[in-house]
Amino acid sequence: MAKREISNLDLKVQFTNEYLRSGGLEKIFNPNLLQDLIDMEFDHNGKANPESVTPRANAFMMALLGSQLQPPYYSKDFISEYSSILQKSKCFDQINIDTTEHFDKIYDEYKVKEDMLFRGQREARWRLYSNLQRYWILHKLHEEENSFEEFLDKLVTNGKVDYEEYIKQILSEHNIDSLNAISILGFLQHHSCPTPLLDWTYKFQNALFFGLDGLELNQGAKEIDDYFSLFYIEEEYMGEGGMRKLMDGSFEDVGQSLTLELIAKIAKDDKQRLEMEEHFKGRSIIDKSKVFGSGLVKFVTEIKHMVKIPLSFFSDKDAESGFIFSLNNSKNIQNQVGVFTWNADPIKPLEIVGNEQYLEAKEENEPEEYRFCCCLNINKKLADHIRKRLEYDGITRDYIYPTPEINTWxxxxxxxxxxxR
Structure with a gap:
């Protein structure tokens, strides 16, 4: 008689074990199902004997496995998280790192990368929420605020009033564009105020530091809690949705009439309007080398315009583009080699917005499945080894936070x- 086989039995057992040890036992009210689970037999390697698995137990375990094959549900009422590495694989391409040898190979390869964006998070289960999204949900701001857009406007206005001088002290050049909405939000973001921006960095070691910051070892049953995560993406892919790219593409198609329309909206009076019209006179497109300081960056990044852009990316790495957002207005940002992603939705994690944008724009011949970026899930037990490597390379708390005394909460x-009120 052929030995009975059950598909994905090891995975089913893993998720059932995690479920039962994480409070699920109290949620099973069928005594026959409980007995079936108790009666399952395992060999000396911990492998379940298929012959001991009843159809009822298999159906229960299959349902638990099925729940991991879809991304977690998001809501305005709670912060959603990934329950397993398998569930997270629906949104990210992943590599698990469990040995120092594997980590060292990755470290030596990626620490010299220059055209990649990295982000570290101390829990692999966390989704790509901005801090403002977390507080919007946890503090139920949707119940007390008129709109997300209005709240963002207040953040920018109050941030400019209180910290304009701090920002100007650090910026090497001042002009009408210097204090745009994104530069203000970027300063606030790096000094403890929740904003819709999400921090990324061009430096692999910096992202590792953030992934280790506040790290706690797994005290529970879920495998995913054994790991912290480091996300990474090629800048060229993120750049396709970046603000500089969007502006570059738009300005290539801007005719003289639209140029004059933009100038009319930006100019504070007729004198400035005439000066700006003369500045751009005779051009069918805008001269990008003269965009900086013209007021166009400030205009385009106003909150009322930004909320219409679901996802974008801000960097001042390519200063020659003409589109400068004045992001290097904080010593923290400078040392962290910081860049930002923008998410205009108050509750959807960045990977969900990215998926929606992909499906909306994809061609017929492109695949339905989408992964926002790649992710290294690094075992927390490697933390001490990683810290030693970072310290050897000069990545310490004093380096990452040279101006911790400023708190914009x-x-x-x-x-x-x-x-x-």
């Missing part, structure tokens, strides 16, 4: 409607 509190 008060801007968030000041901007809340209930606190301004």
């Amino acid at each position: 008060d801007i968030y509190e000041k901007s809340r409607t209930k606190n301004s």
Whole structure:
């Protein structure tokens, strides 16, 4: 008689074990199912004997496995997280790193990369939420604020009033574009105020530092909690949705009439309007080398315009492009080699917005399945080894946070409607 086989039995057993040890046992009210699970037999390697698995137990385990084959549900009422590495694979291409040898190989390869964006998070289960999204959900700001757009406007306004001088002290050049909405939000983001921006860095070691910052070893049953994560993506792929790329593409098609229309909206009076018209006179497209300081960057990055852009990417790495967002306005940003992604949605994680944008724009011959970026899931037990490598390369807390004394949390509190009544 042929030995009975059950598909994906090891995975089914893994997720059932995690479920039962994470409070699921109390949720099973069928005594026959409980007995079936108790009666399952295992060999000395921990492998389940298929002959001991009843159809009822297999159906239960199959349902648990099936729940991991879709991304977690997101909501305005709670922060969603990944329950397993398998579930996370629906949104990211992943590599698990469990040995020092494997880590060292990856470290030596990626620490010299220059055209990649990296982000570290101390829990592999966390989704790509911005800090403002987390507080918007946890503090139920949708119940007290008129809109996400209005709240962002208040953040920018209050941030400019309180920290304009700090920003100007650090910027090497001042002009009408220097204090645009993104430069202000970037400063706030790097000094403890929740914003819709998500921090990334061009430096692999910096992302590792953030992944280790506040790290706690797994005390629970889920495999995913054994890991912290480092996300990475080629800049050229992120750049396709980057603000500089969007502006570059738009300006290539801007005719003289639209140029004059933009100038009319930006100019504070007729005198400035005439000066700007003369500045761009005779061009069918805008001279990008003269965009910086013209007011166009400030205009395009106003919150009322930004909320219409679901996802974007901000960097001042390519200064010659003419599109400068004045992001290097904080010593923290400078040392962290920081760049930002923008997410205009108050509750959807970045990978969900990215998926939606992909499906909306994809060609017929492109695959239905989409992965936002790649992800290294690094075993937390390697933390001490990783810290030693970072310290040897000069990546310490003092290096990452050269100006920790500035704390802009008060801007968030000041901007809340209930606190301004």
